[in-house]
Amino acid sequence: GQNIDQPTEMTATEGAIVQINCTYQTSGFNGLFWYQQHAGEAPTFLSYNVLDGLEEKGRFSSFLSRSKGYSYLLLKELQMKDSASYLCAALDTGRRALTFGSGTRLQVQP
């Protein structure tokens, strides 16, 4: 099975940088996804890491350390529209299913 942990809530200021951490404990692992979900809407794909290291996509970056069971999502130049929940999800060894964490609700303040 898989156990995914991430903080429940975070607050940050517009224009700042925020890092959302995710730790996972799994019996098998084949990659780590990050999704963004605005209240009442569908999750949308942000990033996927399968190898160790940093993946950068515009204002968003995601990092993975497989040996430490750790990932983070880095959001730069925060905007008000970044207020949302951020979901971390681990893909199992057989690439059959994702296990999601409970999500981190980020509030961006002016």
Place this chain on the structure above:
Amino acid sequence: DADVTQTPRNRITKTGKRIMLECSQTKGHDRMYWYRQDPGLGLRLIYYSFDVKDINKGEISDGYSVSRQAQAKFSLSLESAIPNQTALYFCATSDLLGESTDTQYFGPGTRLTVL
């Protein structure tokens, strides 16, 4: 047009009623999933299907059943709805091939309330 659609978007029903939630996709993906989302619990997998003849139980399949009528359609049924099945239900699709392999794409969700 949306790639993954769900009907209905909202439904209120009574305890004991049979309910079907439908999902259709135009992405051409083979894999389809049903999740429920409850406040503070994240997304939990109910059932998933890798093709029409391949149906698998997820973490919380009790009280639910599914039907994969075609590659593009995957339905979730609650045979006898109970109040603790009140939740937001999402359908998702993914593919094994291509640039976006394993990435799941979600429908808009169905908000179900069981009274």
